[in-house]
Amino acid sequence: MRAWRVHSTGEPGVAMRLEEVDRPVPGPGQLLVRVRAANINFPDALLCRGQYQIRPPLPFTPGVELCGETPDGRRIIGTPALPHGGLAEYALVDAAGALPAPGSLDDAEAAALHIGYQTGWFALHRRARLAAGETLLVHAAAGGVGSAAVQLGRAAGARVIGVVSGAHKAQTARELGCDLVVDRSAEDVVAIVKEATAGRGVDVVYDPVGGEAHTQSAKCVAFEGRILVVGFASGTVPAPALNHALLKNYGILGVHWGLYVQKDPEAVRDCHARLTELAAQGAIKPLISERIPLEGAADAVQRVADGTTTGRLTVLP
Template sequence: MQAWQVHENGEPGEVMRLAEVARPVPGEGQVLLKVRAANINFPDALMCRGQYQVRPPLPFTPGLEICGETEDGRRVIANPVLPYGGFAEYAVADATALRDAPDALDDAEAAALHIGYQTGWFGLHRRAGLEAGETLLVHAAAGGVGSAAVQLGKAAGATVIGVVGGAAKVAVARELGCDVVIDRREQDVIAAVKDATGGRGADVIYDPVGGQAYAQSAKVVAFEGRIVIVGFAGGTIPSPALNHALVKNYSILGLHWGLYNTKNPKLVQHCHEQLTDLAARGAVKPLVSERVPLTGAADAVQRVADGVTTGRVAVLPVPQNGAAA
């Protein structure tokens, strides 16, 4: 089979190599899956660089979420077990962690409903307790993680403010349903948020960026607001001033979604059921901005790493809906 492999750490476009390799052999409790679609996540780039918290042994195949097909034809969502990731024709996953792919979504959309939407659901509902009528601020609102949070916030009845960088991403954020869109390249984010909220600020802030985005969040979070820390795509891990959180009465909440798979897997399944229902009702629909063949995976991962994509970019190892891969 064909699979992308990383033999040394570095930029994805430089270290990912497409090779002909043997199909992975499932271990005990694992299943072999034919990859129908694999979505690119920012951690794929971090793994290539050797900067992710999970460091699989070299060589490894990146690709953290897929829509796959079991040997008996079941269409499922899964997180491949590394080092046999999803940027390949076949991957391996734990049998107990398979989730049924929603009928309402195609393969690429189904794969995208997993990590980003699970993270959004846990962040907004489990950690922050977002309520209808509250104001949600989403950084990187046009990206894969941010776009999921925008849709989930709207589905929950929140007023959503999206922060993006550039006119093209402004248009995407508006299409996603943001009530207010702020272009951080053209506007003063702090002033714009205060203007949009009448000076009150945002009740919940969803931050997958870190760095300057977090600094802005601390200045525009409302009384008894909640800042959800999802990641540091901006490259800088902030050091919060805890005295500031004390005097303004706000909470800083961390979210590592992967922990729920071991600490509370039943809640992960419950979340999947909620997301499947939202997808069936049309309340959420993953934004898949690009669908590339397997041969284009390395270039696509590099573009995600460079922050020039919107929504999710899907890698299709096999033709989908009759289209040529």
């Protein structure tokens, strides 16, 4: 079979090689699945760079999210068991974590209704307890993670403010349904958010960026607001001023979806059922901006790493 592999860490466009390899052999509790679609995620770039919290042995195949077909013909979504990731014709998936692919979505969309949407669901509903009528600010609103949070926020009845960088991404955020879009490359995020909320600020902030985005969030979060720490795509891990959180009376909440997989797998299955229902209703639909042949996977991972993409890039082996 063909598979992209990393023999030494570095930038994805250099480190990834497309090779002919044997199909992986499933271990106890694992399934060998034919990959129907694999979405590119920022962790794929971190894996290539050797900067992810999980460091599989070299050589490994990136790809942390897929829609696949089991040997008995079931269509499933899941997280591949590294080092046999999803950017290949076949991958391994833990049987316990394999979830039925929603019938209302095609392969690319189904693959994307997993890590990003599960993270968004747990963040907004379990951690922040987002309520209808509240205001949600989403950083990187046009990206794969941010676009999921925008849709979930709207489905929950929140007013959604999207923060993006650049006119193209601003247009994407508007099409996703953001009530207000702020282009941080050309506008003052804090001033516009304060004006839009009559000085009150936002109730919930969804931040997969870190760095300056966190600084902006702290300045425009409301009394008893909640800042969700989802990731650090900027490459900078902020050091929050806890005295500021105390004086302004807001919460800083960490969101690590993988811990739910480990500690509360039943909650993950329940979340999937809720997401499947929302997808069937048309309330959410993953934004697939490009469908790419397997040969283009390394370039796709590099572009996601460089932050030049919108929505999800999906590889179709």
